[in-house]
């Protein structure tokens with residue numbers, strides 16, 4: 001969808017994901033997707049300890065709560081940092097495709113970062129118009145891994 005209007009660079013920044021094996025499986029799918037779609041990409045450093053430090057004290061928050069707001073900030077900020085260093089003018093995020101993700105919360109975080117960095121956030125709400133269902137269909141066709149939980153250890157069975 002985005003490739004029609006933009007030159008895309010896919011940025012993978014997911015220090016939230018744990019355990020590391022789960023991170024590796026999702027990263028493999030990212031490589032597979034970028035290969036299939038001939039996308040330029042960059043993989044950010046994996047720093048789960050740094051991410052855990054960022055959400056310290058919010059471990060027991062429910063999904064869509066304060067821990068998620070920090071998590072989204074942590075990862076989007078790294079995206080803005082990368083964009084700034086590489087003269088990228090627009091950012092958007094696939095985070096909005098997930099039915100349990102709060103798109104207005106994502107937009108609010110992105111707006112504050114756009115003000116700070118002078119980079120425009122393109123406000124796609126990818127879950128609209130059956131976006132999640134279509135994503136699942138595409139993922140199955142492309143043999144991509146389908147995650148069973150959001151990503152952090154607190155959203156997995158092991159974290160409960």
Ligand code: SF4
Nearest residue numbers: 068071150151152155
């Ligand atoms: S539930 Fe998802 S969005 Fe929320 S903190 Fe965990 S990984 Fe981040």
